[in-house]
Amino acid sequence: MKTNAFEVASRYVYPSIRRRLVEVLREKGLKQTEIAELLHITQSAVSRYLKMDRGAFIDVSKFPDIDAEVTALAEKIVRERPSEYKIHSELVKMSLEMLGRGYVCAFHSKIDPEVNPSECNVCLELFG
Template sequence: MNPLELASRYVVPPLMRRLVEVLVEEHGLSRVEAARKTGLSPAAVTRYLKGERGRLLEVRGLEEVESRVKDLAGKVASGGVSVPELQAEVASLAIYAMAKGYFCGFHAKLDPRFGPESCSACRNLLRPQR
């Protein structure tokens, strides 16, 4: 599985799940309001909150990622980010996390050719942007 496919199928959904959790639980947005501000459907927001979507990877324990998600949630909650800007920020965060090697073990489980000890695909292709 190539790194971009990994990002879209497995890394972006947990980031969106965490973003939705922060918007609803910490910023007090309703599910409908969170949906409107993120460009998701209310049903998708509900699925994220119930853990039915974006649950294969956990991003809470990744301090840098968690910090960036919370910063982004603050901007979203205040209306300071459009949906296209939000999508670009989430994609950028996914690339950053993958380039840092946070999901190498998971990638290797999906495709053993991408084992952390023998692969540098994400680190080389998706160099950290910060």
């Protein structure tokens, strides 16, 4: 295994969840500058998420349970305007949930051919 679970989470899962969060906020009618302010990121980063230049490796909307959590977080962000640390904490939790539920195994094996999903249970054991 050349690419471990933490690398997959930080390089692919987390950005994909954040991209979905940006999409949900955009669907709620918010402008890029408003989304950037709420998420404590730059407007340029918001633009890249929306153009699929960032976080486009995993389609989080294909996982209804995670997508529902992203939608709930978006509503909470609009309503409560939490700190960047609270948002980060929630995104990390969702990233670990995706790993623990085995949603990322097939993707992991595509980016690292040495990973055999039928033998590797690292994420399921650690985060499941």
